[in-house]
Amino acid sequence: MFDVVSDAPGLSGGAFVRDVEGRDLFVALYKRTFSISPHGVVKDAESPPFDLIDTFHGEDGSSSSIRRPSMLFDFKPGTDVVLLGHAHARSSDATYVDVGLRVGPIVKLIRAHGLRTWRPGAFGGLVPGAALPLREPVPLVYELAYGGADFSDPSRPVAEPRNHTGRGVARSTSDLVDQPAARLEYADDPIGRGRNRPAAFNPIHRHWQPRASFAGTYDDAWTETRMPLLPSDFDARFHVCVPEDQWTEVPLRGGEAVEIVGATPEGAWRFALPRVAPGFSSVILGKRMEHRTHLDTVLVDADASTVELTWRAPIVMPRKYELVDRILVFEKEILA
Numbered sequence: 001m002f003d004v005v006s007d008a009p010g011l012s013g014g015a016f017v018r019d020v021e022g023r024d025l026f027v028a029l030y031k032r033t034f035s036i037s038p039h040g041v042v043k044d045a046e047s048p049p050f051d052l053i054d055t056f057h058g059e060d061g062s063s064s065s066i067r068r069p070s071m072l073f074d075f076k077p078g079t080d081v082v083l084l085g086h087a088h089a090r091s092s093d094a095t096y097v098d099v100g101l102r103v104g105p106i107v108k109l110i111r112a113h114g115l116r117t118w119r120p121g122a123f124g125g126l127v128p129g130a131a132l133p134l135r136e137p138v139p140l141v142y143e144l145a146y147g148g149a150d151f152s153d154p155s156r157p158v159a160e161p162r163n164h165t166g167r168g169v170a171r172s173t174s175d176l177v178d179q180p181a182a183r184l185e186y187a188d189d190p191i192g193r194g195r196n197r198p199a200a201f202n203p204i205h206r207h208w209q210p211r212a213s214f215a216g217t218y219d220d221a222w223t224e225t226r227m228p229l230l231p232s233d234f235d236a237r238f239h240v241c242v243p244e245d246q247w248t249e250v251p252l253r254g255g256e257a258v259e260i261v262g263a264t265p266e267g268a269w270r271f272a273l274p275r276v277a278p279g280f281s282s283v284i285l286g287k288r289m290e291h292r293t294h295l296d297t298v299l300v301d302a303d304a305s306t307v308e309l310t311w312r313a314p315i316v317m318p319r320k321y322e323l324v325d326r327i328l329v330f331e332k333e334i335l336a
Contacts, residue, residue: 001321002324002327003327004028004326004329005328005329006328006329008329008330009331010030010032010033010276010278011029011030011033011047012028012329013029014027014327015027015029015050015072017072017073018229019314020229023316024316024317025074025314025315026314026317026324026327027073027312027314028280028291028313028315028329029050029071029310029311029312030278030280030310030312031047031050031311032274032276032308033048033306033307033308034274034309036269036271036305038266040272042271042272047308048308051070052071054066054068054069054070054203057141057143057202058143063164064165065141065142065143065202066204066205067202068084068203068299069082069203069297071297074314075236075239075296075314076236076296077237077240078240078247078249078251079248079251079252079294079296079297079298080240080241080242080246080296081101081242081247082201082241082297083201083202083300083302084201084299085140085263085300086140086302086303087110087112087137087140088137088262088263088267089133089134089137090267092133095132095133096111096112096113096114096131096134097111097134097262098110098112098261098262099111099112099201099262101201102257102260103257103258103259103298104248104252105250106245106248107245108201108245108246109186109188110184110185110187110199111185111186111187112144112184113134113138114131114133114134114135114138114183115132115183116129116180116181116183117129117177117180117181118167118168118173118180119177119178125173125192126177126181127193128181128192138184140200140201140202140263141200142163142165142166142198142204143165144166144183144200145167145182145183145184145185145198145199145200146163146166146167146198147162147163147164147166147167147168148160148163148165148166148170149169150169150170156171158171160198161209162198162204162209162243163204164208166182166198167179168181184199186199204241210237211237211241214234214238215231215234215238216230216232216238217231217233241297251294251295251296252273253275253295254274254309255272255275256273257272258272258300260300260302264302264305269302271307273307274309275334276295276331277331277332278293278311278331278332279293279328279329280311280315280327280329281328282315282326282328283324283326283327284318284325285323285325286325291314291315293311293312293313296312297310298310
């Protein structure tokens with residue numbers, strides 16, 4: 001078996017996958033992790049291992065949202081920005097706090113409320129009642145956003161397609177009256193007065209929308225002509241693990257201004273996204289080949305004051321892996 005050789009300061013590794021056409025790939029991975037002070041000072045930090053499976057906020061992945069997304073895929077377009085953390089109120093009598101995320105073209109503002117319950121709406125449906133003061137930080141997770149699922153009748157399940165783990169969906173809305181209401185909502189689109197959009201910053205499941213819409217068509221034609229390969233209309237955006245307002249089609253490059261408000265005790269956290277330019281090469285039968293890459297995942301952990309940057313390069317394997325001499329991972333010099 002070949003080695004992944006790296007003299008770069010980050011974490012290097014990889015995994016074997018197959019692409020849409022069934023080709024064997026080795027996906028070389030590179031991650032840099034940085035600690036960011038409250039004043040925006042950036043320092044190198046130790047990178048945690050690559051996540052080859054999704055990890056969850058709860059013990060049961062079927063009923064909890066994703067905390068850290070799997071990196072086991074060959075390619076995704078653009079850059080995902082994940083924010084992990086809690087909403088922090090600045091005063092003890094505040095009943096809500098706005099949490100904002102701004103990274104390059106990505107701008108998102110979510111309002112986190114204190115404890116509140118569902119009430120019948122004046123024109124039908126449910127609306128959240130008045131919120132209590134925020135006595136502790138609010139987790140920024142889909143469990144506290146609008147959504148949910150009701151499988152009490154397996155033949156007629158009811159679910160919010162964008163968030164199965166949230167609050168507000170039931171076969172009979174009367175069952176939710178006086179029950180805990182969603183505490184996270186878009187600041188400019190309140191629940192009960194808008195489109196009831198699920199609002200959080202962590203990754204979304206593969207069977208949630210919009211990810212599921214990119215999975216391709218699994219019909220009789222697929223069973224007869226493609227199975228077990230992925231459908232021919234499979235779209236790599238399936239690997240985009242965040243809602244659309246946390247993804248940029250044009251990849252981030254580093255150097256972009258980052259501003260996060262409301263997710264740290266200090267109130268505002270500003271820094272520049274670190275600039276890193278990794279490279280990937282393979283040496284097969286003595287021939288070296290360069291492989292393109294781009295920054296595809298930015299994971300900001302406001303609780304830990306860290307940011308993780310991940311790149312990948314899918315490398316087509318020969319029929320005999322013994323023909324691969326090595327995979328090289330390195331960092332290029334960044335010219336001003």
